Amino acid sequence: MDALPRHPFDPRDDDKLREECGVxxxxxxxxAANFVALGLHALxxxxxxxxxxxxxxxxxxFNSARRFGYVRDxxxxxxxxxxxxxxxAIGHVRYSTAGSKGNTQIRDVQPFFGEFAMGGAAIAHNGNLVNADELRRELIERGSIFQSSSDSECIIHLMARSLQRTIPERMKDALRRVEGAFSVVAMTRTKLIGVRDPLGVRPLVLGRVGDGYVLSSETCALxxxxxxxxxxxxPGEMVVITGTTVESFKPFEPKRPRFCIFEHVYFSRPDSIIGGRSVxxxxxxxxxxxxxxxxxEADLxxxxxxxxxxxxxxxxxxxxIPFGMGIIRNQYMGRTFIEPTEQIRNMxxxxxxxxxxxLIRGKRVILxxxxxxxxxxxxxxxxxxLDAGAAEVHFRIASPPTAWPCFYGVDTPEREKLLAATMTxxxxxxxxxxxxxRFVSLDGLYRAVGVAQGRDARQPAYCDACFSGDYPVKPTDMVAKGFKLAEPAE
Known part of the structure; x- marks a missing residue:
């Protein structure tokens, strides 16, 4: 299968951070697959x-379907x-961070499926494993044959090598070996399973529909x-749902949660609820x-x-200061709108x-x-x-300066390509x-998400590594490749 072709308006070209996926x-x-399709559409x-x-x-x-492009198509x-x-049924929508970034192959598309002695299992993973390279080398040396370039496939191989008798127990074994961020939705012939990493970096929620149950990255999909x-x-919980029974397990050593604060800023849909708060x-x-x-001082x-x-x-x-829609988005521009000529790229x-x-002619505008x-x-x-006649343009940014890359399931440019990493x-x-x-301060952002005293540098309530350089889980693979961590504060 050929890689997904780049389009001039592909999200990868946007000047934005991009989440890896939804489950x-x-x-x-x-x-159930029809419900999953609707849920994936919302995600x-x-x-x-x-x-x-x-x-x-x-x-x-077991039956599966994996396709490039939008859920609706x-x-x-x-x-x-x-x-x-x-x-x-379980499902996954993907935007590559690990694996062949920008060159997705159909074999990289989740959910991944494995056949074990006690039956088959499929998994869908949101997040990123920071020790995937190390695990992959170890597994290949032991005879594992990888089908994809995704870090998530490590979980399936670790499960295959576990000596535990049930798939949930094998999953516990596997996830104790991985480092980084993961919210996993998995299934066997009779069970729906959800797991979050001990820090709870990526989101996962539980819902009920009729006599059944739902696991989702966000509440908007419920x-x-x-x-x-x-x-x-x-954080650190595994839920195993069989029929009308929901069992809860805590297979990991407890840690202080560090949920991704950028979910509040950008990733989650505004109609979702996170930690009891409206996004x-x-x-x-x-x-x-x-x-x-x-x-x-401004007019708009x-x-x-x-x-x-x-x-x-x-x-x-x-x-x-009055609010106004000085910029209008074209809601109907599709992925195949026009051929990618250089002139169109510039437009x-x-x-x-x-x-x-x-609306904006002659006005001092705050963007x-x-x-x-x-x-x-x-x-x-x-x-x-300015071309449309504004008198002044002032930028106000609803997050602190993004000066560090994310290694927990977010596509981020190399640090030297981040504007805030090289400029005051x-x-x-x-x-x-x-x-x-002006950017909102990190303390201001913490106040906005409900931490009245702002950020406690000794025990931050969130993962804010993209702003602070304070990585709650050491990015082992990237450090091995030469990435320099921030100097610890004195």
Whole structure:
């Protein structure tokens, strides 16, 4: 199978951090694969390269389908969904970080399946294993034959080598060997299994639909199938669902949780709930903190859509400056809209975003965005605003400067390509060519997510490594390749 072709508007070209994937599983409902397809559609923002579904039916056994592209273009076809019968199914949407980044092969698309002495099992993994290279070398030396370039396949091989008698016990064995971030949804012939790593870096929630149960990366995917949200799977917890029974295990040594704070800033959908808090409300509160920390005289607060909108609303409300949609997103630009000529590549941002000229002409505009990574898109948006007649452009960013790469399931450029890793805030302002540039502080971000006292550097409540360089799990493979960690604070 050929790799997924690059398109001029492929998300990989955006100046944004990208989540690796989303996972979803259902047990105890007729045509479970159809529920999974709906759930994956709601999680499409977490992975747009490819998707897969595995189902189990007592008559036909395990069945799987893996496809490149969007869920809506593949898993809405009746002819395909009829090949995935059963009351138990799991699914995965993928955006590559580990493995062949930007060169996805069909063999890299999850869920992965393994046949064991006690029966088959499929797993879908959200996150990234920081010791995957080390494990892979060890497993290959012992005779394992890998089919993909994904770090997630290590889990299947570790399970195969376990001496435990049941698949959940083998999974416990395997996951005790891995390091990094993982939220796993897995299935056997009779069980749906969910596991989070001891730090709980990546999200996973448990819901109920009819007489069955659901596991999902986010609560918004429960809503689309009419499922009731029950609770979050706890950091370091394994839930094993059989029929109407949910069993909970704690197979790992307890650790202080470090949930990814960027889920609040950007990754999760604004209509999801994280830790009992509305993601939308948290993002609006980040805008409030920004207005308090970085006021400026202006005429209009304008979001960079869509991710900057809640923070812009909060900034406008707190500052008293009118809110306006000065930039409009084209909602109908598909992946195959036009051939990737050089001229069209240069027009990419303008095809995705258009300036509302009548609103911004002559005004001092505050642009609110969720982050600045390389700065390339920010410069183009600034030029569009000025070309449309704005008097001034001020950037307000709803996250601290992104100065460090993530190794826990987020696609991040090398550190030297991160603008904040090589420039001060003043230098970034000059580089972007804006009248002013301010980021919310790390303490301000912590206050926005509900930690009133801000960040405790000795015991941070979240994983904020992309801002602080404080990695809660040492990125073993990357350090072996020469990555330099931040010097410990004195």
């Amino acid at each position: 979803f599983g259902v047990i105890g409902v007729a045509d 499409q923002h977490r992975g747009q390269e490819a998707g897969g579904i595995v189902s189990y039916d007592p008559v036909q056994g 593949n898993f809405t076809k009746q002819s395909l969904m009829e090949t995935l019968p059963g009351e138990l 809503d689309i199938i009419g499922a009731e949200f029950l609770r979050e799977v706890e 939308y409300e948290t993002r609006r509160q980040i805008g409030v903190e920004l207005a308090r920390e970085a006021p400026v 607060v304008c979001p960079v859509p869509d991710s900057g909108t809640p923070a812009a609303i909060g900034y406008a409300h707190e500052s008293g 990419g941002v303008r095809l995705k975003l258009n300036v509302n000229r009548a 609110v965005d969720d982050s600045v990574v390389r700065g390339t898109t920010s410069r183009k948006i600034k030029e569009m605003i 805030e003043t230098e970034m302002q000059h580089h972007l060519g804006v009248a002013s540039l």
